[in-house]
Amino acid sequence: MPDAQIFSGAFAEPVFAAQSVFRTVMDCMARPGTIGTIAAAARPPQPLGAAAGAIALTLCDHDTPVWLTPQLSKSKLPGWLAFHAGAAVTVEKQDARFAFVEKGAVVPGFGLFAQGTQEYPDRSATLVVEIESFEGGRPLVLTGPGIRDEAVVAPQGLPETFVALAGANRAMFPRGVDLILVAGDRILCLPRTTVINNREA
Amino acid sequence: MTTAASELATYNFAYLDEQTKRMIRRAILKAIAIPGYQVPFASREMPMPYGWGTGGVQVTAAILGPEDVLKVIDQGADDTTNAVSIRAFFQKVANVAVTTRTRAATIIQTRHRIPEEKLTTGQTLVYQVPIPEPLRFLEPRETETRKMHALEEYGLMHVKLYEDIARNGHIATTYAYPVKVEGRYVMDPSPTPKFDNPKMHMSEALQLFGAGREKRIYAVPPHTEVVSLDFEDHPFEVQSFDKPCGLCGAENVYLDEVVLDDRGGRMFVCSDTDHCEDRRAHGHCGTMLAYGKEAAR
Numbered sequence: 001m002p003d004a005q006i007f008s009g010a011f012a013e014p015v016f017a018a019q020s021v022f023r024t025v026m027d028c029m030a031r032p033g034t035i036g037t038i039a040a041a042a043r044p045p046q047p048l049g050a051a052a053g054a055i056a057l058t059l060c061d062h063d064t065p066v067w068l069t070p071q072l073s074k075s076k077l078p079g080w081l082a083f084h085a086g087a088a089v090t091v092e093k094q095d096a097r098f099a100f101v102e103k104g105a106v107v108p109g110f111g112l113f114a115q116g117t118q119e120y121p122d123r124s125a126t127l128v129v130e131i132e133s134f135e136g137g138r139p140l141v142l143t144g145p146g147i148r149d150e151a152v153v154a155p156q157g158l159p160e161t162f163v164a165l166a167g168a169n170r171a172m173f174p175r176g177v178d179l180i181l182v183a184g185d186r187i188l189c190l191p192r193t194t195v196i197n198n199r200e201a
Numbered sequence: 202m203t204t205a206a207s208e209l210a211t212y213n214f215a216y217l218d219e220q221t222k223r224m225i226r227r228a229i230l231k232a233i234a235i236p237g238y239q240v241p242f243a244s245r246e247m248p249m250p251y252g253w254g255t256g257g258v259q260v261t262a263a264i265l266g267p268e269d270v271l272k273v274i275d276q277g278a279d280d281t282t283n284a285v286s287i288r289a290f291f292q293k294v295a296n297v298a299v300t301t302r303t304r305a306a307t308i309i310q311t312r313h314r315i316p317e318e319k320l321t322t323g324q325t326l327v328y329q330v331p332i333p334e335p336l337r338f339l340e341p342r343e344t345e346t347r348k349m350h351a352l353e354e355y356g357l358m359h360v361k362l363y364e365d366i367a368r369n370g371h372i373a374t375t376y377a378y379p380v381k382v383e384g385r386y387v388m389d390p391s392p393t394p395k396f397d398n399p400k401m402h403m404s405e406a407l408q409l410f411g412a413g414r415e416k417r418i419y420a421v422p423p424h425t426e427v428v429s430l431d432f433e434d435h436p437f438e439v440q441s442f443d444k445p446c447g448l449c450g451a452e453n454v455y456l457d458e459v460v461l462d463d464r465g466g467r468m469f470v471c472s473d474t475d476h477c478e479d480r481r482a483h484g485h486c487g488t489m490l491a492y493g494k495e496a497a498r
Contacts, residue, residue, distance in 0.1 A: 015214045019266045022226045026264065029233045030407045030422040059230075061223050097227075118351035122231035122240045145236050145383050146422035148403075174385065178234045191234035193383070193422075 009043030033151025067096035132157030237382030255413030257329035277472030447489035
């Protein structure tokens with residue numbers, strides 16, 4: 001039955017689940033390179049994964065227009081977000097406070113989303129991007145606030161041009177978008193302050 | 202959980218409704234992503250007056266979970282009115298475990314001090330902030346201060362510190378001493394004594410700042426550069442004290458002056474009560490404490 005996908009799959013205990021998911025996201029945002037685990041389960045309609053769905057339930061509501069990839073827009077997800085979070089889907093990337101990209105989908109250029117303004121850099125989008133895994137990819141060296149010395153991660157499934165995209169995003173500081181990468185039930189945050197480089201061989 | 206649940210019946214967990222928490226949580230995430238930048242947020246009325254830490258309370262309520270252990274300090278002390286009432290508030294509305302021990306706490310809400318003990322990974326320090334805008338007393342218009350932050354135009358702040366030197370021969374600002382975060386935003390560290398400024402630099406703990414009346418949240422992530430503004434020929438210095446703590450003998454800590462009588466008697470004791478108690482429990486003894494012990498005999 002199609003509607004079951006829309007009307008079920010939210011948190012069993014919304015208050016405590018949202019708190020636990022938020023704390024994981026907050027800790028990861030404060031310590032880029034640290035991989036956190038989303039403990040509370042949500043069941044969003046396919047193809048969005050459980051952890052990205054949990055982040056949506058935790059942070060999105062009627063104040064936050066959400067942008068979805070074409071594939072997610074065609075799924076039951078817009079209805080699910082509307083029913084459980086009260087969040088509206090927008091087709092305009094500039095209007096979105098959050099954007100969700102499922103595993104394997106094309107990641108749009110960061111510059112297409114709201115960057116905030118020089119006076120209000122907080123009015124920018126947060127991108128939630130599902131990737132294959134946090135291991136086995138090309139090693140990236142992270143430096144910046146929240147990182148003692150440096151952190152090395154090797155996410156698999158990011159676009160080829162990711163380092164250049166992130167570099168351009170960093171150069172806009174204090175404007176820019178913030179990223180939450182998701183693989184399975186694990187997340188990694190890359191706020192706009194993080195400097196990302198390929199590890200030299 | 203049954204008794205706790207019945208006591209909580211009239212409030213959501215941690216007092217705030219879920220939509221408010223989401224709004225504050227989004228502000229906190231952006232604040233962390235832009236260290237030192239003041240994120241506007243839709244501050245709510247709280248069951249306590251402005252000036253009593255409504256900003257800090259809202260931040261704490263938005264991040265607090267059932268697993269947390271909360272410590273609340275007011276000018277370093279766990280046992281003053283503001284600290285006691287905020288601690289009682291969260292015990293009532295969130296049934297959260299509380300402590301006075303810095304080491305045992307996961308969230309420390311503070312009014313105007315940073316604990317003497319070094320904070321560690323996994324701890325979050327929540328500041329209560331009265332005036333979040335460091336440029337406010339120099340430029341009253343929000344539109345202008347916002348532009349100054351946007352253009353990184355902080356000359357006025359250096360003029361203010363210079364005028365201090367011109368008038369007094371040294372930088373006379375002793376609290377709410379402006380800092381620059383990660384080389385970009387000038388930030389008000391809330392009215393902590395400048396003694397505490399060096400503790401913000403490269404801290405292991407996440408630092409969140411909430412200003413309720415002024416409706417701003419800002420943050421300093423761990424391992425972030427926090428530099429107190431100064432001049433090459435007038436470098437930043439913290440307060441120093443002539444005598445150690447009268448009760449525990451601690452040196453290089455921030456001391457409060459306590460007036461003892463109306464004949465000029467006074468003593469200086471640790472402002473951080475937990476630090477002082479912990480030292481005394483470990484056998485450290487200040488001059489006034491020894492006197493007290495003898496008098497008791």
